Amino acid sequence: MNKSRNHLKILATTLWLRAFGNLAGQQQIDLKGALKYTLEHHASVKRAQLDIAKGNELVRQSLSTGLPQVNGNVNIINNAILQTSFVPAEIVGGPPGELAPLRFGANWNAVAGVELNQMVYSQTWLLGLRATRELTDFYKLVLEKSKDQVVADVAKLYYQVQLSRTQKGLLQANIDQIKGLLTLTQKQFENGFGKKVDVDRLRVQQSNLEMQVVNLGLQIKQAEQALKFAMNLPLETEIVLTDTISSNMFEEVNAAITQPNYLQKPDLLILKKQSSLYQLDMERWKAGFYPSVSFFGNYNYQWVSNSLGDIGNGKTWTDFSQLGIRVNVPFFDGFNKKSLMQTAQLNIFQTDQDYNLAKLGLQLSHEAAVTTLRVNQNNLQSVIATQKVAEDVYRVAQSRYREGLAPITELLDAETSLRQTQSNYITTLAQIKLAEIDILSANGLLLKMAE
DSSP states (O other): HHHHHHHHHHHHHHHHHHHTTTTTEEEEHHHHHHHHHHHOOOOHHHHHHHHHHHHHHHHHHHHHHOHHHEEEEEEEESEEEEEEEEEEEETTTTTOOEEEEEESSSEEEEEEEEEEEEEOHHHHHHHHHHHHHHHHHHHHOOOOHHHHHHHHHHHHHHHHHHHHHHHHHHHHHHHHHHOOOOOOOHHHHHTSSOOOHHHHHHHHHHHHHHHHHHHHHHHHHHHHHHHHHHTTTOOTOOOEEEEOOGGGGSSOOTTOOOOOOOOOOOHHHHHHHHHHHHHHHHHHHTTTTTTTTEEEEEEEEEEEEEGGGGOOOOOGGEEEEEEEEOOOOOOOOHHHHHHHHHHHHHHHHHHHHHHHHHHHHHHHHHHHHHHHHHHHHHHHHHHHHHHHHHHHHHHHHHHHHHSSSSSSSHHHHHHHHHHHHHHHHHHHHHHHHHHHHHHHHHTTOOOOGGG
């Protein structure tokens, strides 16, 4: 088995050097670098970061309503028709018991002033300020969730590309072996010791394998484009993935990552924070029944005249000022706040249900991923052993064919069996790595791969 593993390591190294011998003009990326680039450039991460900035502004906006509010105002009024008032007629020399109409006031008046309002106490404001700060923490958790999602996608695509490249390398090695046999068989046929049908069969086999390599190359190219898209990397960028794939990466289950830790998953933390926000929302509406107290003061300068041209005449300008405390006591609002409180309570119940369901889902995902990982870990040893047997059978078939002791069909059957075991090997490696990523994602630990 060790010999088989050494063979795979040498084969992978040779193919890697052959495929990427010329790296000029290409960007080399390992998995850690790919994840870091994604976290720095992905649109969904940047959007979540902007939400945090918006949350900070909401805190400032909420805080501002509790700070002094100072406003200035200027009013110039033309009393086009003065209001008529009725006074006892005897005041103006009329008969007693009757009312006489009089118009009071001036044609023009102006007021310029400054007004100050300062909140003294408002329970609604205090709870609203606390809620906006909690909202900023909520957006931070959304950012962590966005990061977790994008790194999971990138990690899976990265390893899928590398596994496909490993598979392509194995196919290319098979082609090289077929080419050698084809050259031998062609010479035997030319010397009268071989059959034309054997040459044709080897050529067909070579053509089929070459077509598989071409198609796999196209699939790899497409997978690389998908990886660059997931990273938010320009699609025209030429990349070389430097992390290699080998069976040594999958020999043992990492006991640390298989321990359930999904309660720290951003999805659950977001739901907990959401429930907390709804609780604050309910308390805020309840606080709406409490009185609020504010201080106000103003200073005004007033002008009155019958002619607008007299506005500069200081004789008709007077000032006045007011200071006071305003207490607002809510009595009845048509049950609006009560309905809002009930809505917040229902939102809490809904979020709690969502939390329980999400926790069960993460538990199931974790256990399923661990099971998949362990099953494929167990299968890997069997797959490697089977591949070793297939290699030995193929080697014996080659030797027997070269010596003229076995027909071409025996050799082609052995080659087909070898390719099937190689495909099983790649599939098992893929299942193990993807299961490992799923475990890390379910437990909210995937971001540590970017550290």
